[in-house]
Amino acid sequence: MEAERREKIVHCYLENPLWSASRLAKQLKLPRNTVWRVIKRYKETLTTIRKPQANRRSVTVDRELRGKILKTIKRNPNLSDRDLARKFGAVHSTVRRTRLREGIKSYRANKQPNRTIKQNSVVKIRARKLYDQVLTKFDGCLLMDDETYVKADFGQIPGQKFYLATARGDVPAKFKFIFADKFARKFMIWQGICSCGKKTKVFVTNKTMTSELYQKECLQKRILPFIRSHDHPVMFWPDLASCHYSKVVQEWYAEKWVQFVPKNLKPPNCPQFRPIEKYWAIMRRRLKAKGKVVKDINKMTTWWNKIAKTMDEEGVRRLMSRVTGTIREFLGNRDESFYPYFFLKV
Ligand SMILES: [Zn+2]
Incomplete structure (x- = not known):
């Protein structure tokens, strides 16, 4: 629950990096203090996970990579997670998580007659x-x-x-x-x-x-x-x-x-x-x-x-x-x- 809330806050912050903690808090309907604390910690450690020794990888991706992935997908939606991962030197599961968080799912292309x-x-x-x-x-x-x-x-x-x-x-x-x-x-x-x-x-x-x-x-x-x-x-x-x-x-x-x-x-x-x-x-x-x-x-x-x-x-x-x-x-x-x-x- 805690982790989910933190992730939500960080996500909202990454979407709106110029917003103040109060505005983010209002948007998320959460106490301003909590929002401020989570963002502060995020900026310091670039992770939303409290304990780095926990057996789980960071659930956030750095903003730069996220931007690159989204931009590339927009240009070529045929690239696979693995293609993107190779391109940016990332792990394919990170790419997958990043796009899923943006609501980008994978679909199979349908056959279409090729007409002139x-x-x-x-x-x-x-x-x-x-x-x-x-x-x-x-x-x-x-x-x-x-x-x-x-x-x-x-x-x-x-x-x-x-x-x-x-x-x-x-x-x-x-x-x-x-x-x-x-x-x-x-x-x-x-x-x-x-x-x-x-x-x-x-x-x-x-x-x-x-x-x-x-x-x-x-x-x-x-x-x-x-x-x-x-x-x-x-x-x-x-x-x-x-x-x-x-x-x-x-x-x-x-x-x-x-x-x-x-x-x-x-x-x-x-x-x-x-x-x-x-x-x-x-x-x-x-x-x-x-x-x-x-x-x-x-x-x-x-x-x-x-x-x-x-x-x-x-x-x-x-x-x-x-x-x-x-x-x-x-x-x-x-x-x-x-x-x-x-x-x-x-
Ligand atoms: Zn009939």
Whole structure:
């Protein structure tokens, strides 16, 4: 308690070095005498700890170092505590303590598509059209599809892997390592998710997706019955991949009366507008945690369905409900560098 109070006083004093003891006391709602005594001792010893022999290091950092650290962080927030410590010949724990005291925490940077200025303006124009002409007008389900790749050895699915142990490394190798194999076998997974919370049947293959395969397996066999199971209109928002907008496919949309988001309304390279990306990320993470190795397409399908079930209709609805809001936020923000992102924490 005593130590905490002393630290508070010193901190306040370092923030406002020109203030008198009375003013600091008033600010901290502490007796002036106490404040004066602590600061006096601090100036004499440059420490708030009463006994230097106590088994604890000084909790204050000299002002000069603190200033340097803050200034450098402001200039380059990518530097680690260790980088800063090396730069100023300090201990990294001192750097960490200093920044934490200033409320500077460490965060992981998120992936952001790297767009050119020209692409950015296309994104703006199309997002605006999409918002005005579809999202705020259409009063039905929004159905989104996409494809992703999953390694046959789930343990090799990219992403972080964690293990629980009482000590680092104290688990068998298969839990503590990621065995990376560049040529590992993988499957292509295709699926659609809808704003009502339902998912289409999954399509798993080890072939490359072509317009023909897409039309036959995805559109005809899975999308069409799915749309027809609705008793209200459905707007289909396919992925931007060219095979989803080929001539054959466009004709199919027309023939089957499938309403779809036209190509020229779709912001390019904008995964943050497509919650299905988040859906993939969650599914991949859950599969990875299983650590299984599947042998064939059937086994892959079974596993995928098992994992997909862990996200219920409410979960899918929640993901899909963010589309309009995310685009509205994006359009309302003038800062070009700001893109609200779906992949915040998965
Ligand atoms: Zn629906």
